[in-house]
Amino acid sequence: MNANTQGFTVRPLSPTIGAVVANIDLAQPLPEFELTRLQQALVTHHVLFFEQQSLSPTQQRDFASHFGTLHVHPVYPLIPEVPEIVVLDTGGHNLPDNDHWHTDVTFIENPPMGAVLVAVELPPYGGDTTWASTIAAFEALSAPMQTFLSGLQAEHNFVKTFPEARWGAGAETEARWQEARRKHPPVLHPVVRTHPVSGKRGLFVNEGFTTRILGLQPNESDMLLRMLFAHVSRPEFTVRWRWKLGDVAFWDNRLTQHYALADYLPTRRVMHRAAILGDRPY
Numbered sequence: 331m332n333a334n335t336q337g338f339t340v341r342p343l344s345p346t347i348g349a350v351v352a353n354i355d356l357a358q359p360l361p362e363f364e365l366t367r368l369q370q371a372l373v374t375h376h377v378l379f380f381e382q383q384s385l386s387p388t389q390q391r392d393f394a395s396h397f398g399t400l401h402v403h404p405v406y407p408l409i410p411e412v413p414e415i416v417v418l419d420t421g422g423h424n425l426p427d428n429d430h431w432h433t434d435v436t437f438i439e440n441p442p443m444g445a446v447l448v449a450v451e452l453p454p455y456g457g458d459t460t461w462a463s464t465i466a467a468f469e470a471l472s473a474p475m476q477t478f479l480s481g482l483q484a485e486h487n488f489v490k491t492f493p494e495a496r497w498g499a500g501a502e503t504e505a506r507w508q509e510a511r512r513k514h515p516p517v518l519h520p521v522v523r524t525h526p527v528s529g530k531r532g533l534f535v536n537e538g539f540t541t542r543i544l545g546l547q548p549n550e551s552d553m554l555l556r557m558l559f560a561h562v563s564r565p566e567f568t569v570r571w572r573w574k575l576g577d578v579a580f581w582d583n584r585l586t587q588h589y590a591l592a593d594y595l596p597t598r599r600v601m602h603r604a605a606i607l608g609d610r611p612y
Contacts, residue, residue: 338364340371340378347463347586348569349375356380356578357389365396368580372444373527377461377581377588379571385448385578387412387602394446394604401435401442401605404488404510405497409602416603421453422596427491429592431462431563432538434583434605437488437514442583443608449573450602456594458572464585465532466567468522480531482521482546484555486539488514518544523611525585532585533558534611562587584608 338354349371354364372378385393391414394400400414407417420426435441447459468476488511498507521543523534535543537559543551571579581588583605 338367340375342375343379343569346466346567346569347376347461348379348571349377350379350381352381354380356383356393357385360393360396369397369527372580372582373525376463376465376586377569377571377579380578380580381574381576383448383576383578387415390446390448390578390602390604391415394444394606397444398606398608401438401607403435403605404514405492405503405507414604416605418590418601418603419598420592420600421594421598423598425595426590426592426599427496428588428590430537431559431587431589432491433464433534433536433587434603436486436519436534436536436539437491437517439517440607440610441519442605444583444606445581446604446606447579447581448602449575449577451598451600452573452575453594453597453599456591456597457599458570458591458593459579459588460568460570460591461581461586461588462562462568463532464534464562464567464587465525465530467562467564468532470564470567471561476522476531479533479558480520480522483518483544484521484535485516485541485544486519487516487541488539490541491538516541519611523585526609526612530585533562534585535559536562536587563589584611 339352341350387409391412402413403416409415434445498504519534521535522531524531535558
């Protein structure tokens with residue numbers, strides 16, 4: 331019997347963020363009611379983990395595309411036959427660049443609403459990923475601070491995480507990087523975003539792409555951003571996942587951040603990611 335006919339279960343990992351979804355095969359076509367249930371669970375728990383899966387890049391793309399149009403990344407390596415899948419191949423041969431708190435692809439006007447990450451090759455130990463709820467982080471702030479932040483906008487810049495020195499330095503990559511920078515000038519997003527489904531509010535600044543807060547002096551902006559970046563990473567807002575081969579993570583990118591631990595070097599870690607485009611933050 332197909333596991334999907336029995337209905338999947340959702341086991342929360344903390345009161346704040348994270349849940350394990352069992353009794354589901356993501357490689358198989360899913361009925362509409364189960365896709366709806368997954369969307370509801372995603373909004374509630376922010377990040378869903380699926381164990382013992384076996385997803386090819388095409389199957390990963392097909393699963394992710396149920397939830398929206400997929401993003402094609404401008405500089406990360408892609409699978410040629412499935413360009414919607416980013417290849418994150420890191421280790422001693424290619425140092426990681428996701429070992430900081432970030433929300434994916436906020437350098438575009440309509441950042442991804444979610445992402446699907448598949449573990450392809452893992453180090454013998456290390457290489458966990460941690461997610462944080464920026465809703466929980468915002469709700470833990472004082473009322474005056476919430477009010478102050480809610481009137482602000484921040485700049486998000488592609489170049490902050492993808493500097494020319496790394497991504498545009500070679501003859502093969504320079505033209506691609508220059509084109510990506512041209513197509514992705516800095517964009518403005520609210521510092522506090524409203525989730526379009528739940529209506530909850532959360533912080534929408536991240537260490538990966540946010541460069542400044544408009545209307546503040548540079549030293550004020552830097553100080554406030556440092557405080558917010560540190561605040562989001564408080565353990566009570568987070569969940570940490572220890573990867574196993576076959577694991578899949580599906581997270582709501584709108585009001586979460588994540589951090590890929592770089593504690594496995596010089597061994598290798600390979601992950602495949604699909605990002606699902608969303609709406610413009612408000």
